[in-house]
Amino acid sequence: MSTAINRKPSDPQPQRRINWRHFFLHSALIAGSLVMLLPFWWMLITSLKLEGEVFTFPPSLLPYQDVYTTVEGHDRDLQLFDVTFEDGTVLEMAQIRRRGREAEMIVTSNPEEIIMVGIDQREPQRQLAFEWRNYVDAWNSQPFDRYYINSVVVAVSATVIQLAIASLAAFAFARLRFAGRDTLFTLYLATLMIPFPVLLIPNFIMVTRYLGWYDTYAALILPPAFSAFSTFLLRQHYMNLPREMDDAARIDGASSFRIWWSIVLPMSKTTFAALAIFIFLGSWNSFLWPLVVTNSAEMRTVPIGLSAFQGQFGTKWHLLMAAAVVAMAPVLTIYAFAQKWFIKGIALTGIGGR
Amino acid sequence: MATQPTELANKPKSTSNWRDSDWKYRLGIGNWNPNQQSEAYIFLLLSLLGFVIFVVFPIVYSFWLSFQEWNLLSPPEFTGISNYTQLLTNDDTFRRVLKNTLFYAATIPPIQLALGLLMAVALNTGIKGLGIYRVIYFMPVVTNIIAAAMIFQFLLDKNAGLIPSWVWQFNEATGIRVIPPDFLGSTFWAKPSVVLLTVWKNVGFTMVIYLAGLQGVPEVLYDAAKVDGASNWQRFRHITIPMVSSTTFFLLVIQMIGAFQLFAEPFVMTRGGPAQASLSIVYYIYQNAFEFQKMGKASAIAWVLFAIIFAITFIQIRLQKRWVHYEVEG
Structure with a gap:
């Protein structure tokens, strides 16, 4: 309780050692701070999420959104996915529409060629985005x-x-x-x-x-x-x-x-x-x-x-x-x-x- | 005080030592300086006006109301003590509300005191970053209770809440089946949820007051105990706790009074539900007065609340001799 108080700043510093007591105290205090700050953080990031993102599971502690892109020949923006093929290659593709367990997808550089992809093969791309409109x-x-x-x-x-x-x-x-x-x-x-x-x-x-x-x-x-x-x-x-x-x-x-x-x-x-x-x-x-x-x-x-x-x-x-x-x-x-x-x-x- | 020059100058020559003995002075009807007399009432004018209009008269009025039945439309009707007897003998909701409030009063102050003292002791070790930690822990104290309650409502929400989601994630990760409770929708968890919010909101205040109390504890006591070979725990138990007991007493009294008057927290988080499980006394007063238009009954509940707070504070003051250690000055 008093170790740090009795040492004057002018005293020669003993060799630098980790003060384990303070280390543990800091750990506990930082953990406590995180608990105190968590509600504020959760409020802040939720206020910047899209409505649909609020209910996603697992909950994300940052405001991520799906990524969309404009592709020639399509009126609306298409969602981007990372598609893993059987040979292990990963390709960025845009989805035109989903059909049951599969989806019609294209590579953005070659919008003519439609490839059918199993929905388990694709992972939606996510990016950090702040929804200031909220x-x-x-x-x-x-x-x-x-x-x-x-x-x-x-x-x-x-x-x-x-x-x-x-x-x-x-x-x-x-x-x-x-x-x-x-x-x-x-x-x-x-x-x-x-x-x-x-x-x-x-x-x-x-x-x-x-x-x-x-x-x-x-x-x-x-x-x-x-x-x-x-x-x-x-x-x-x-x-x-x-x-x-x-x-x-x-x-x-x-x-x-x-x-x-x-x-x-x-x-x-x-x-x-x-x-x-x-x-x-x-x-x-x-x-x-x-x-x-x-x-x-x-x-x-x-x-x-x-x-x-x-x-x-x-x-x-x-x-x-x-x-x-x-x-x-x-x-x-x-x-x-x-x-x-x-x-x-x-x-x-x-x-x-x- | 008796030796102050003004007092001597103003002191009437005929009486000696008037300050201690003259009953007229004590009643406030003798020995004054006529000059200051009129001045004083000018100083007091606005204050007295406010005091009479917004405090004294309402107290009398409220007391009178508590013996009436009045819905604000038809004229008030005198019903004697029936508001009180109905409450105490024939009102299940009131009994539930009373139980809920006792739950708040029995949990919130002890948890806050324990956590606040723990945090204050940790910060009082001469650790670096005291200022930053204090700012963080104190932050909820200055925030708006409505906004804070909304955040907690969301944190605990069964569909989108962070806490239930974490429990589900824990489920998935470990395979241990724990089903998160529907915090705000279950009669068991609604009250603890309100307690959680209240503690989060106020623990920083407790900590700051304790920090001030701890800084008044003389370092020599710890040094002496160390020399005698007392362990950390012994020093905490036999020096820190008794030395801050007057702070503890003060905090206990005001937090108890506060816990009996919870309103906004359940109002925003649970609307008193489910099935009135988190309804507090003040919320019940609010409902009776402003939702059911029962002004007399609401006033009677308010006076019962006063009686409870008064009794508990009185008991605490009586009991303080047993455990509160006051330092002898000088």
Whole structure:
């Protein structure tokens, strides 16, 4: 557990030996990585396969297709095969049509001479080919552009609004003294124990019946914008900030708003960034709430759209997987560039800011 | 805190040591700076508004609803505790759903904890490539659950799925007859399939939290144990596990709460089927509210769910003394 740690880089290296412990660890970790990556890979290659190739057995981990070629005198492209003759020679031939256990085939250089070949003698030629059209088809079969816009609008505004509301409230809880502060804060904490499904139905009824927000951005953005958890997290963070600065500012006559804006906020950039990623990701991936408060395709977010897409296409896996790639791509791309922040953000908020 | 300058400056002259003893302060009705009082409520305005409208009122409303029968069309009808008694005594689906959810709660957290700890310990050995492994293992955490569930649905599909196909290939290659189960279509395998997806999706989170916990374990403990001749396993068992037990406790609590609230996974993968074999409590709430229009019953189920989560969390907190090791600070 500690062998590698005790050696300083400046120490003379002992003769290079294979560190068997690390070798086995790497083997296990790489195997684990493959397991974690396999679903992504399977999604990606399926999204690039022809529909007919999805169901082939044995399954192929790369998107292969049959090869076709144009031959003079034939209207449609002919499929290419490798034909093994009895004397062992292998010839590339194109098939005109199949007749029972045999097939009419030609050599492409000599399209006049038709040779009958047993179907067991031929092996279809395969080539790596990416069926990008799946993406076009998937994209066009549902208004994914609209889903994207909705998701971005909802996730960005939910993040900004939630951060603003929570940071203001957290400042009051951490730095100001007022009647009912501790009682109120305890009440906030107490509601953290209430699971979301309890709030789901009354919020749905309220939003649709009393507020008239059914199928609007307001319904998607505002109810989730208040979060006792974010308030709690930021309050804990503010409590740990040194107070000397705001005391000095107060003596200089700064208002609380000024202290919040010019002192506390700038000192909280890291926590804010972490929390922002956490909120954004939660909003971007949220499913149950948008599912119940949206109805029209114009208001769907990406996850809801994806679910509707699934309902529409059942087992057209090549399209479903293309849509899944489309849904995953933006967050995974950002993750690739800012993975440290993602991990930090989720870990920090995950452990309640400890 | 009591020695902070502001507090001293604001401290009323008449009372001494108000912070600890004054009940008025504790109730929040005495001793404030009138200046900060009004300011504070401006800071809190939006938050309070959201809190009351989207949290406090819905809680009360939901509780009230759980004693009504209401299909959203005719006016709600008070039925006393019949929603609850019906659920607990006369609802086979609810019993099945409860069993399913208990299965999720009993399997997902332990598997995730074990795998996550294993991965974290492996990565905490000073091995090269920690960053890359962590990025890979954490990747599912940031992905969309709907897309992930669709992929797993496809991986396990009996006609085109990769996993069944591999089993068939294994059959052909070895001649050993193993018939791959119809994962999503069998009442036995539907739940484990959901568990598989959930673990794949969340184990990276567990690992990252454990890694943070492991980095707080002082190296001297391992060195001392080594000197005493402790084996790898002994060091893992008697140092690592107790030293990360507070992390384990935290993860156990939140994962248990999460497992009780599974929804999207069965919704996408199995639609709760076959024959409700993978239906979860939250899915059942969803069905009652938004498919059968039984708002009262759905609310009652939600409160039963709350009671279960509350009880289990409470028991865990009570039991933590027995196994959670908290480091004494200082």
